[in-house]
Amino acid sequence: MERTTLDLWVGLFVVAGLAAVLVLAMKVGNLSTFNMSESYILQADFDNIGGLKARAPVKSAGVVVGRVTAITFDNATYRARVSMVIDKRYKFPKDTFGKILTAGLLGEQYLGLDPGGDEVMLKGGDKIAKTQSAVVLESLISSFMYNKAAEGDANAKKP
Amino acid sequence: MPSENLVEIRDLNFTYDVRPVLQGINMDIPRGKVVAIMGLSGCGKTTLLRLIGGQLKPSQGAAKVAGQTVHELDSDALYRMRRRMGMLFQFGALFTDISVFDNVAFQMREHTDLPESLIRDLVLLKLEAVGLRGAHDLMPAELSGGMARRVALARAIALDPMLIMYDEPFAGLDTISLGVIGNLIRHLNDALGATSIVVTHDIQESLKIVDYVYFMSEGRVIAQGTPAEIRAVDTGFVRQFVHGEIDGPMPFHYPGATYAADLALEAVHA
Amino acid sequence: MLERGLAAIRGTGHRVVNAIWRMGYASRFFFAVLTHSGMSFRRFYLTVKEIYFAGVLSLIIILVSGLFVGMVLGLQGYETLQKYGSESALGTLVALSLVRELGPVLAALLFASRAGSAITAEIGLMKATEQITAMEMMAVNPIARVVAPRFWGGVISMPLLAAMFSAMGVFGGYLVGVVMIGVDDGQFWSQMQSAVDFRRDVLNGVIKSGVFGVAVTAIALFEGYDAPPTAEGVSRATTRTVVTSSLAVLVLDFLLTAFMFRGI
Known part of the structure; x- marks a missing residue:
């Protein structure tokens, strides 16, 4: 496999994974509704x-x-x-x-x-x-x- | 200053668990020569190569390569020494997940900072030497046994080693590939100014190309000499081995109770 | 009689000594992987390649399984909850079960059988065909060059896969609960959000999946590296990887859950 294609796939994979964590935090969890810092x-x-x-x-x-x-x-x-x-x-x-x-x-x-x-x-x-x-x-x-x-x-x- | 012998093995013993594999081996491998180590399967030939390559430690005695005692080197020094050794494994041991080109380029990329364009030239040079420049973008799975062996040979000489070790280079090859590999071993050794050790049980092919032969049996050196001397030996195990005779000092029958006893005939007579 | 008794005791002793020796060997192997990890990051492309094999290639099975597990949770959860008239809590049920338990655990089990077995078979075959020995003879440390990148590839992939599994599962539960059955859309999400806590639930789930990633990948690598260099040895090692790492995931899950949610 070409190195660029492989990089692309892995890049997409990591972005999708982080997006999933973000969705779990914001949409499923309550991180967006309440901010403890302020x-x-x-x-x-x-x-x-x-x-x-x-x-x-x-x-x-x-x-x-x-x-x-x-x-x-x-x-x-x-x-x-x-x-x-x-x-x-x-x-x-x-x-x-x-x-x-x-x-x-x-x-x-x-x-x-x-x-x-x-x-x-x-x-x-x-x-x-x-x-x-x-x-x-x-x-x-x-x-x-x-x-x-x-x-x-x-x-x-x-x- | 450099001694005449690249590899010197002195009184080498190796014991696996309690089973002695090598006992009191003494060998000298002169610089620039191709030396064969012969013997039946399981007589400790491959173990000997591993001791020279530093993958095993001797129980007693030592193997010296270029004046350094292999088993006393720390891992950095051992790795430095291995960069100057090439080894051809029994079935090539090519990395199956990368192409022929990348296999040959592997050591260059790992050990040098050469630019990719120079690596390309070097790899094609090595592949040309074994006649497989045209096959550089094939995968190892697409090669025949003889071709894989030649690619592995190109990989073994990638960094122009001082010592090339061959572990059964002729095993499982057809007669044409056999001749090709035999010639390559001789020519590459002479062209690179290297020293070669060929471990094999293919007597006829190796007698054609080597300078000196050590015969091993049950972990001991039992005979040595030039190919002509070996051919002239007319007695015992060497003769049986060279001429492929079925029975001789190495018996056809595995040792056991007498046939009659196993068939319980003696019990009837008793 | 005495002979046989002695033989039995010797046999037991032999097995115990063997097991302890193997555990020590495994820990040394794990330690060696950690200390030889420099190359995996200096030449990060080696690790990227392994993320592709462990992570990207496991993506399909993870996404499809996640979707279906979520849909089943939606159906079953609705059936049970509606008996108590609290079907609005469906979102909470689906999300909590996925984020806390099912996401990390099922993703790790799938990862063990998809990527773990592949890693074991690959390393075992490399050993059987002398590729590992050849690498050593070329003065390249196989732990640094072959094993460590696979370890970090697996460890990085696992939490991402688990998060995608959970997200896909929540979507599946939403599909069945809201779109198909008709639970109120707003209640589904708002109840979920008020019940699921980022630190306690989501983050703990991610930590769990990270631990599972370490366990599964390390077991797979060790089994491959330790496999007898024969076809039979490699196939046995592959089976052992799936069995051992699945058990390890479930036991670790219990320990982590006890530690995280009960605070033992």
């Missing part, structure tokens, strides 16, 4: 984070605005401390409400941000003051059962 860090304390994991998305109004970076246990307050990075393009007011939500009934858990009305915006390193814990299915079910049982007792007491 971001700032926020923190939030929760009573219970449920099944939230590091690298879970942070969403506001359904749009991914950041990612959870670390989850630690604060031994002073006995609460979970969640650190997250937020895209620099998005600013949130001081009284933003953070809650842990679930995508669908059985889906992945993510952190939702509900912006408040404060004039002052959150800066890098700030802590989100108002939080709502994850809904834990087990406690939900047990409280439901407890209520039902209580209702049953009340019914039984009626003549």
Whole structure:
């Protein structure tokens, strides 16, 4: 085989391979949707984070605005401390409400941000003051059962 | 200053695992001569070539080429020495994935920085010497056995070596190719001023072209002399070998129990 | 009785010693390939040629297999997901299975049987026809000239092939899921993108395929170089290459997956 033809084929092969990696990164993966380099860090304390994991998305109004970076246990307050990075393009007011939500009934858990009305915006390193814990299915079910049982007792007491 | 002998082999022993292959070999290969090493298949001829080429290390003794003890060279020095050796392998050992031209050009491209135009001239010169200039763009698979051997010969002399080694150059060739290769070995040796060692069991063809013959059997040199002297030997293994007799010192039968014993006849008699 | 017992123990000992010796020999071979890699990059054309033989010539089988594997994933995934009413997660399922596992693993298995066996057979035949010895006698190191370029050709080709396999598979899943069955186009891609992470999934897949490339090519080269110089020896070595490298890929895949996604 001629050297030039061989070079051409190998060149095409390498370009196609790199293009495939690029497609996987941009079209299949989420490299295009969120750029970690331009971001700032926020923190939030929760009573219970449920099944939230590091690298879970942070969403506001359904749009991914950041990612959870670390989850630690604060031994002073006995609460979970969640650190997250937020895209620099998005600013949130001081009284933003953070809650842990679930995508669908059985889906992945993510952190939702509900912006408040404060004039002052959150800066890098700030802590989100108002939080709502994850809904834990087990406690939900047990409280439901407890209520039902209580209702049953009340019914039984009626003549 | 250069000694008369290009290759000197002194008291060379080689043992493979526990089996002795070569025992106490002494040989002198004078400069400018064509020397044949003959013997039956499996008598250690090819092993001897490998020891001279530095691919194997002797168990005892030494082979000296151009005054240097081969097995004591480090790998750089050994490679430097091999650049001045050419070797023709039993079936040519041409590189099957590149053309005849590239095969002959291989060493020039690996070891020199010659411009491609000069390499082309040199390659065609070498191919002309073996009569195959017209075949330069064929692939090795398109060559007949005799032609492949000649291309391999052109490749072996690509860098004008001082020592050319031939491993069974006549094996599996028709009578015409046999004569062609035989003549080439003689003429190239004289034209290049090289020294040649021909390992072969083709007695008639090689006696025509060589200056001196060593006979080997079971790892030892058992006879040596000029072709005329060898032809004149009238006894023992050499005579059997030269004249191709079926039975002699080298028995026709593989050693074993007696025929009668194997057929259990003795048991019946007992 | 005692004789036979002793013979059995000796046999076992012999096999163990042999196996250890072979492993040592293989590591030395691998080390020699690495230390003699200079020429593969100084004269990069040697490596380019091997990328052609290992990579470009494996392209057809990789692309076609990738497409069909993706299409099957689309069909099967849809069948299962629709039972739970979550067929919008089809993109996630197809992409994650391909990028994390099927792409690197299947591409490596195909590569082992297409390119690996060819490398073993080629090197084995070069040895059987004394081409390797001839090269040594021409003062050219066959490890540097023949083995190392093939090693780097394989190592460079493998991740590219695996990426193309995955991309083609995602396209196949899209064809079946969206074009044929009619899953929503936007949901297919957006769910996929929110679930597939570049570092954790795509990059890890590429790293996996790189490791597989090293393993498969090194095994193929060693088997070829170590093959007895006979027709039978070469054919056996070729079979061993496919078997050994396929097993190596699957075992390595488990280890890498455990390491990457569980963080053991």
